[in-house]
Amino acid sequence: MTKLRWGMIGGGEGSQIGPAHRLGAQADGLFSFAAGALDANPEKGRAYAQSLGIAKNRAYGDWQEMLAGEQARDDRIDLVTVATPNNSHFEITKAFLEAGFNVLCEKPMTMTVEEGEEIVRVARASGKICAVNYCYSAYPMVRQMKAMVAAGELGRIRTVVANFSHGHHAAGDDAENPRVRWRYDPAQAGVSGQMADCGIHALHLASFILGDEVRELSADFASTVAGRVLEDDAMVNFRTERGTVGRLWTSTIALGRQHGLDIQVFGETGGFRWASEQPNQVYYHRLGRRVEIMEKGEAGLSDEASRLSRVAIAHPEGFPLAVANIYVDLAAQLNSGAPANFPTAEDGLRSMAAVHASVASAAERGVWVDARPPMFR
Amino acid sequence: MTKLRWGMIGGGEGSQIGPAHRLGAQADGLFSFAAGALDANPEKGRAYAQSLGIAKNRAYGDWQEMLAGEQARDDRIDLVTVATPNNSHFEITKAFLEAGFNVLCEKPMTMTVEEGEEIVRVARASGKICAVNYCYSAYPMVRQMKAMVAAGELGRIRTVVANFSHGHHAAGDDAENPRVRWRYDPAQAGVSGQMADCGIHALHLASFILGDEVRELSADFASTVAGRVLEDDAMVNFRTERGTVGRLWTSTIALGRQHGLDIQVFGETGGFRWASEQPNQVYYHRLGRRVEIMEKGEAGLSDEASRLSRVAIAHPEGFPLAVANIYVDLAAQLNSGAPANFPTAEDGLRSMAAVHASVASAAERGVWVDARPPMFR
């Protein structure tokens, strides 16, 4: 097996997300880090890329240079990760897809629904991979839940409750804290604060596990910290295509919750609960039996859950390896051509449509609105 | 200290609630069980009362007989508990209040808002106690949370999230199971299923801890089990008088949740979380510090929390003694005349108003409605 060639745009020195992707791509020895345009400052980006072992002529100053440079090579990168500021995702992803590259885009894939539809069209036309980094979907036990729902082990799903609520913006020091402030400023964050930042992870997770999509929703947004224009606490009620009832709460002022992503799924014959802070267990309640603790690595799990776990039962695996699992699946598809189970441009588009629908609903005091992208109606 | 005289209506042989009240009233030696009309069947009620040690002439056949009998006595009961089927609470409570008795009524206090307002008026006119058994409010650590909020330790409260969701009606065997079926039948349960049964406990708990009341709300109801007319899964968004954002989820199909009452309160400078299945701990997060585990019985708790705890730190106290704490407070007020901190007819009325508001909102796809009883607007 030769390693695939991988490049990254963004994720420069000091970023949080850059190391996560570098570890994700390299942990399993599947990709070699071959090219990068890592920083908004071309010189810093070139220097940092070389410090990470990238050859000088593939340590690019910006994404345009990288696009041109890689297009010109026979050994062009097999995959590029886009980890730049949110409002540049659309332009870069589109350009690389059109040039025939496979792309893993950080979330949110775009800022608008229209852009999202455009990416879907471009990706389909290109025949290339356009993946979106909804990495929570790659935890082994999330795959296990998806497999169980798909197999009908819980019966028809009645209700799903997904939360992504933390307390890391509770200080209310927006004025002095630019890392927080921009998230509630429409000029920088777009139409939505926490719903666009975290809520979409929870919503994607619900859709992913259920194998079902949000059809309509009603939202209640609040800006609980004085001065915030965008919401820092939101509740979204929804219904899926198959009629499942959905509840989604997302907040940034929930002191006491550290990461705060969790999901509960309730079907006719069983229910389960999973939380990102304890990702290797699922609490599973079969109707008429006791609650059982399912463990990552236990015998009898689904193929997907087994394939994405690296160590034995009760040896915990965490967030960085969930990101790595996205790369495992990308490599699998790149190497075999057979489709793997990672989130795609369609998922990225649906998220954007749901965010915009939430904003529209909240603006009208919770009126129910269609949450689907126009092209999927 | 002489014991207070206590009587009960309802709670006959085989009922779940009767033993809880008998234990609650007697556990601390504050009340003697002096009179009762315990069963819809007069003969069974008289026999059962005597088997529990009640004198023959105070083992009544029905509540009217008990009312007449007790009124005629010099040593009439100091308190009567009404634990009959829901739709009789109004009539009995009203009659005893008007006759000058102190009453502890099981929830729901009434079936309609109008009845609730009538009870409030009658109770006020009588000068007697009309308490409602929102027993979760009497857990020591619930009192602790209330005291901390009142003292401003969490700052202004931004958001409260209260859930009361369990899975005990998930089987969907309503047709064969009359104990479940009636709860979703408007002819027996009234306008609401789970919201009226459990949701109001969570709503009262939120109001109690916050020292604030629900002003308006928007509800999303679902009947997830085929054939159910009334809701078995509901989400209510609300705002309090002081502007706190509220989220309340209540369900009966949430497999994996056993009791399922929990609450999270998020203020400017702190947040906490409490769950009824682990009632002796509060997870408390002060801004900028670590999450701390507060323990019932620890040094430095509020007077209310200390007063209502019977054993040392980490010796768990559970549900029956929370009910007993309602009786402790009733005895305190009866003995001293000074007001104690139990839920009253006003709380019972507010609950009914909120239930009816939820039903109205849900019927109009979540339109926001005033949740206050007309007499409190």
Next chain:
Amino acid sequence: MTKLRWGMIGGGEGSQIGPAHRLGAQADGLFSFAAGALDANPEKGRAYAQSLGIAKNRAYGDWQEMLAGEQARDDRIDLVTVATPNNSHFEITKAFLEAGFNVLCEKPMTMTVEEGEEIVRVARASGKICAVNYCYSAYPMVRQMKAMVAAGELGRIRTVVANFSHGHHAAGDDAENPRVRWRYDPAQAGVSGQMADCGIHALHLASFILGDEVRELSADFASTVAGRVLEDDAMVNFRTERGTVGRLWTSTIALGRQHGLDIQVFGETGGFRWASEQPNQVYYHRLGRRVEIMEKGEAGLSDEASRLSRVAIAHPEGFPLAVANIYVDLAAQLNSGAPANFPTAEDGLRSMAAVHASVASAAERGVWVDARPPMFR
């Protein structure tokens, strides 16, 4: 059903244990509090007893007066609880048994093995009940575990691990704190500190659940706080009559552990874990299956577990009602004559023998010693 008549010696104003017994005896309406000698100070004891509703002529000044007074009555008490300082348990228990009273004695039943054997002889000769308040054995889920072991559901038991370790004496302020100091002073506490105070609870719990007795043991004692003569941290390895391996750790300096009693039982086909701080759940692992969470109140529990639970599944019941369950069983035997399942003088004696054996072993650097009372060898 008429109430049984109950009296108490010790447990005066300000004691921790007195209220626990009063609640335990009265919670279920089984006993009326008829007589008491509650305080070392006769006047205070008489006054306090009357304040609790005891008739003046049964509010005694000391236990000798109470013994004489009750012996002379036709309506003598049916049960007396001995809750005096440890070194008086033997004398009082013996005297009441010899006079034909049923006794519930606080632990430790005696200070020496010889005294323990004497109590066993006297109790047997009297034909009366001599119970010892190992109240943890009366939790519903402890009874459940015992029933499952007895039924062979776990197969032969290989190992039991019981801990009773807390951190409440970690401050090391013995010099200024008499409530702590006496426990490490042989003149007041006897031969053992924490092993006699808490370790015996864990040891009894292990024996009770296993239905098996300690045969031999090896102990390692430490006095980790400077100045303590008696042990504040002890490890005891043991073997039962049936060959089960036992491990028991008990400590008073274990900061972070609040109550700290827990037990794990490992058999050929299953294992479980129970902790006193979460007494309504058992984590049960059947060989080849997942860990399951057993819940007090769930369907299908043993008769003993069901009988001793008062409220529905997931409504927690705590320590005071475990004490009450001892009284429930005492009342059952007193009313029916049929033997119930409470700890007896034999258990109290075995505990004393084990404590003394531990002390002897620790003094000889862990030599294995016979842990059985001479009369049971």
Next chain:
Amino acid sequence: MTKLRWGMIGGGEGSQIGPAHRLGAQADGLFSFAAGALDANPEKGRAYAQSLGIAKNRAYGDWQEMLAGEQARDDRIDLVTVATPNNSHFEITKAFLEAGFNVLCEKPMTMTVEEGEEIVRVARASGKICAVNYCYSAYPMVRQMKAMVAAGELGRIRTVVANFSHGHHAAGDDAENPRVRWRYDPAQAGVSGQMADCGIHALHLASFILGDEVRELSADFASTVAGRVLEDDAMVNFRTERGTVGRLWTSTIALGRQHGLDIQVFGETGGFRWASEQPNQVYYHRLGRRVEIMEKGEAGLSDEASRLSRVAIAHPEGFPLAVANIYVDLAAQLNSGAPANFPTAEDGLRSMAAVHASVASAAERGVWVDARPPMFR
């Protein structure tokens, strides 16, 4: 930064430990996998190495060939990991050290104390790194505990309790299950079963966190499954050089425990608890305060804890990245020459001495024995 060159002996196709080391070495991009002798079967080893991207001429048939091959190169590997069967660790590690290679040896480093002393001498003479893979010591929160103990935040440490008990050998199917059988067979496993396999991890963890070493110990071994010669359940009491009391329980029949490594440390002014199944939290109790939940990634942690964490607070990191942290520290020392904080040959030797001391003590019914290697006495 250029990558360091890394090689591995053992860890062939299908092994559990091989992937853990490959991920550990490569996750952070610090090492390139340059050479390997991966399998006892030379042909399989060569083929597997090449399938993992190793050049043909560095895909060796056995360790002797690899030693010769690498010695002859200018670009010889910077580090070799020894992950072969236990009884070959000594020979291979010694040979590579003597040839001037840096070595990371899997545990146990040797089978005997004499071999352990020899490795220490050879390592010292070589001036090269000889590390042992006690990977639990590399969890961020384990480093945090060590830093806090070293800084005196808990005061003098009174007692440490370390367990490594799981239930994965409870089936008792040794006869049919060779993966279990060999562990209890002295011919293959040596003098000890579970103490040598898992107990030493817990013992190392205790020593590592305390910065203190075991001086003497007393052991109680049991073979609870019929037919096992070596122990499957062991208790070791010990004392450290500084007088801390130690308790260590290790078992393979503890059904209900999945991974089962945990540690509790109790000092004069604080105590904490950490468990490998939830490795990102420490429960910390400062005397006179509440239990606090420390979180990996929180502000204010020690440099060591911060340095070894890759993602933000509450994003879990698990076992594979703890192994990776060993490589992070090895790379740090290799690159800078400054000593880093990984377990060394001295630790490997001490473990062997403690295992042999435990065996000797257990054989003499728990007599206390010196646990130190002769060369450190």
